[in-house]
Amino acid sequence: MDLDQIRSLTHDDMQAVNALIQQQVDSDVALINQLGFYIVNSGGKRLRPLLTVLAARAMGINNTQHHTLAAIIEFIHTATLLHDDVVDESTLRRGRETANAIFGNQASVLVGDFLYTRSFQMMVSLQRMRVMDILSEATNQIAEGEVLQLMNCNDPDTTETRYFDVIYGKTARLFEAATQLAAVLTEQNEDIERAMQEYGKHLGTAFQLADDIMDYTADSDDMGKNAGDDLAEGKPTLPLLHAMWHADNEADRTLIRSAIENSDGLAHLKRIQGIMADTGAIEYTTARANEEVTMAIEALAPITDSPYKQALISLAHLSVARTN
Numbered sequence: 001m002d003l004d005q006i007r008s009l010t011h012d013d014m015q016a017v018n019a020l021i022q023q024q025v026d027s028d029v030a031l032i033n034q035l036g037f038y039i040v041n042s043g044g045k046r047l048r049p050l051l052t053v054l055a056a057r058a059m060g061i062n063n064t065q066h067h068t069l070a071a072i073i074e075f076i077h078t079a080t081l082l083h084d085d086v087v088d089e090s091t092l093r094r095g096r097e098t099a100n101a102i103f104g105n106q107a108s109v110l111v112g113d114f115l116y117t118r119s120f121q122m123m124v125s126l127q128r129m130r131v132m133d134i135l136s137e138a139t140n141q142i143a144e145g146e147v148l149q150l151m152n153c154n155d156p157d158t159t160e161t162r163y164f165d166v167i168y169g170k171t172a173r174l175f176e177a178a179t180q181l182a183a184v185l186t187e188q189n190e191d192i193e194r195a196m197q198e199y200g201k202h203l204g205t206a207f208q209l210a211d212d213i214m215d216y217t218a219d220s221d222d223m224g225k226n227a228g229d230d231l232a233e234g235k236p237t238l239p240l241l242h243a244m245w246h247a248d249n250e251a252d253r254t255l256i257r258s259a260i261e262n263s264d265g266l267a268h269l270k271r272i273q274g275i276m277a278d279t280g281a282i283e284y285t286t287a288r289a290n291e292e293v294t295m296a297i298e299a300l301a302p303i304t305d306s307p308y309k310q311a312l313i314s315l316a317h318l319s320v321a322r323t324n
Contacts, residue, residue, distance in 0.1 A: 001314035006050070009311055013053040014046065017070045021049075024071060024118055035103050035111045039078055042096055048178055049074045051203070051315065055182030055196060058308035065185050068122055069131070073178045075119040076139060080146065080170070082112035087150065088233055130184050138177040145169015154234040156244065156260040163238055167208040168201070175204030195299050199312065202296035207319040209289035212237040213282055214322075216273055231272065234263035238288065239281040243272065246279040289320045 025036035049070035056066035085098040086105045100108040123132050149166045152158045179200030183193040215230040216239055230237050244256040252275045259265025296316045303309050
């Protein structure tokens, strides 16, 4: 099943989710409306709400609470992007100028806060304490993941374990919450809820690994952001760390170490890509991503077969076979 087929399967649900997002971003404050309209129409894939809808349908949901949950997940994700782009001083996302590049850092941070608080208002509307419990915990862990990433920046001694801790917090945790909560909304038993949680965690990890690969392999136009952004920010992602650990000579190891420490590697991007090729860094990271895809799909074993389950399986494969 390709992405177009998955989107066709969820068309009506996603139309309802998009309408709810547009409705909930509305505010009496003009700047919130302007910036909110810009970001919700910025060409994003809406992957997380799509995942939420698929998981809820696979669980046999028979009401529209999953639309609210999907919108909540998207608001939390978008709020983190607004804050991330300020922290990273990014100017391009999804092929368009970032909100902070157009509206300024202050407006981006504050509208990010608006989206966070709006998401919690929507959580309350579901009147399910378990939803509040899981999402409040997830949101806190996402913030911790972002802080951990900040601490890891410019640190060439970052370990693989610390790297995976970062991507769990900043990416996989929200995927995990989205799929787990689909089971909560449909009142599944503990085994099914755990299975959906595991699926989301491994899918999110694979997705972030693929993102970190693309920073060194994809075309900027395909990716929708500047190639080498992670390198320019001194982020020690797995492809870069693997290349440093396995480089044949001290000069190459020193070059990558300096690039991480000083955020000055962009001038040496071609050389560093060459070291990655020599050390098999991309192949290694791809293999780790595919391991996560396998674990995600295996987690779905207890779920009753349906077109929605098949879409979840396909989405796991698509998470690494993409260029943006």
